[in-house]
Amino acid sequence: MRLSDLWRPIRAEMKYLLWLPLYLLSFVILERLPISGYWATQTPWDQAIPFCEWFVIPYCLWYPLLVAVGLYLLARDREGFRRYMVFLSLTFFLSELIWFLIPNGQDLRPLVMPRDNLLTRWIAGLYAIDTNTNVFPSVHVVGSVGAAWAVWNCRRLRSRRALRWAVAVLAVLICLSTLFIKQHACLDVLSGLVLSLAVGLLVYHRNLYRAFRPLAAPD
Template sequence: MALRDTLHRFPWGELKYVLWLPVYLLSFLMMERVVVTGYWPTQTWLDSHIPFCEWFVIPYCLWYPLLVAVGLWLLRKDRAGFRRYMRFLALTFFLSEVIWLLVPNGQDLRPAVMPRDNPFTRLAASLYAIDTNTNVFPSVHVVGAIGAAWAVRKTPSLRDRPLLQQAVSLLACLICLSTLLIKQHTVLDVASGIGLALAVGLPLYSQHRLRRFRPAFGRD
């Protein structure tokens, strides 16, 4: 009986909203092997003034559990919010791939030799080995971090937890900053990531807000 109740309560209808993820990951891996040379370098003179700081590899890596944790929380507490969150990620991630296809890009900022030897520089070097320096404009790390913070801000069950909302927003800011400080992205990559997140998120969440207040307008 307990198993039957659990299966009945499971949000089966929301599973279709994550079907885009394996498609995105597969296409991302393919694109990582297509663009190797001949790309548009996105670094500018501003990036040369940003120091390498290996400590920021920690918030950079926290991006992955952040996106998963927000998704699981929304799936349990706010299914409408989960669907908006998945739409935001799917739209922004696939639009990023379209941009990469149309404008092959990369950056040449990674240090050839790490300035120090410690666990954080070794972790950064491991990231370099796994993730290429191409397909960086816009930064999906920036887009995803903003999307997670936005979703938490818009979750009704978390309105009475402002400290948690602020903590997630702070982590999102640190993640965006980390992309610059471990030389994974450039200023242009971050700016374009913010622009893409706003271009998709503003109409997506504004539409949700208008739907909430439409009945009130109709009574006037």
């Protein structure tokens, strides 16, 4: 089989990635928009959650998780890849719309790190490149839920129970990590879960997904 024969079906799915540059561009613009004031999402519950730098590890595993799930689905389950892309694009853009309509942020980041080690320096670097605004809902949460949902929905992985549960546990750890490294407040996580559930039912429910079928390339 020629390389072009392998590339042709994958190339047909590339249109499902066209949303990503637009999302990243709009994210950068929103992060740099001047905000005179924002709704602070923290609650007394957040004050009871201790800062724990070890959670920066699962927090940063969010990036390879989303990419790995996407690449696997693109290679082995193109229908699953389409649903995954539709889920991520809808949740990410809806999150940006909420950020634009309701400027929000959280004031939970420690002014001085409680300890000085490699992990706390890592978190300080994250703070420097990612503002404390545009947090409600958390895209870390919706992305993690989307990756786990895609893996559990994948027909080829239905016999791989250990892998499916590992992804689910990692998704839970990523959601928790946003709280323990003070990147998000409880309301940010809760709103991300609600948004994920609403869009997930739309995308992964067979009948509702028919609305997106005209976009789908043939397998």
